Amino acid sequence: MGHTYDFASVPGYIPKIMKAFPVTMEILLLSLLFGLLIGAVVTVGSLSKRKAVNALAKGYISFMRGIPTLQLIFLLYLGLPQVMQGIGVDMSGVSKVAYIIACLSLSTSANMAEMMRASYLAIDKGQREAAYSVGMKGFTAFRRIIFPQAFGVAIPSLGNNIIMLFKETSLAFTVGVIDILGKARAISAASYGTNKLEVYIATGLIFWVICFILENLSRAFERAYTKGRKKAAS
Numbered sequence: 001m002g003h004t005y006d007f008a009s010v011p012g013y014i015p016k017i018m019k020a021f022p023v024t025m026e027i028l029l030l031s032l033l034f035g036l037l038i039g040a041v042v043t044v045g046s047l048s049k050r051k052a053v054n055a056l057a058k059g060y061i062s063f064m065r066g067i068p069t070l071q072l073i074f075l076l077y078l079g080l081p082q083v084m085q086g087i088g089v090d091m092s093g094v095s096k097v098a099y100i101i102a103c104l105s106l107s108t109s110a111n112m113a114e115m116m117r118a119s120y121l122a123i124d125k126g127q128r129e130a131a132y133s134v135g136m137k138g139f140t141a142f143r144r145i146i147f148p149q150a151f152g153v154a155i156p157s158l159g160n161n162i163i164m165l166f167k168e169t170s171l172a173f174t175v176g177v178i179d180i181l182g183k184a185r186a187i188s189a190a191s192y193g194t195n196k197l198e199v200y201i202a203t204g205l206i207f208w209v210i211c212f213i214l215e216n217l218s219r220a221f222e223r224a225y226t227k228g229r230k231k232a233a234s
Helices: 007-046 051-066 069-086 096-121 125-133 138-175 180-190 196-233
Strands: none
Touching: 007 051, 007 096, 007 138, 007 180, 007 196, 051 096, 069 096, 069 138, 096 138, 125 138, 138 180, 138 196, 180 196
């Protein structure tokens, strides 16, 4: 006799799965922070007039955007400890969450770098020339003239990148991290998979709702920022 699915039980799994939400948010926020920092450095390199630096930055972007994030996780989680052990460094004390944050930071940094580069280049060169003409120096002109405009251009892409990064946090379960998807897997395993459809439907709903919230927060922030810029200019 086939298994009878109990779709009415789906809402009941949501609070149980959400117990792992803090872990997912920790991974998301730290990966976002480090991804932005690395991305900023790579952006500077990709805009550099030095050919070697420019080529290195663009090579990094190409590699990180070309390699699947899951493969990067396996390379760092399984491969790095072996390499480091070969030179006498023991990495057995490094947490699984740290590996995931490192992998997602590297992976998203390439997208962040491209977003920053495109946003910077979207600002007309005349803006920089006008700032220099009134005596502003490089960093001051960037902080007061270029960055506010470039940031406004970048907001939609930044929102999309955050949503993509949030979805990629689900890869943490592949190395045993109990994030949202890891918790769902554990709940399903506890019943020997008899409730896996209901559990994964609940998990999908959680991801969809959070992505929906992030999308609307991004749009609201973009509207508020644009409105604030217009008021400041008037």
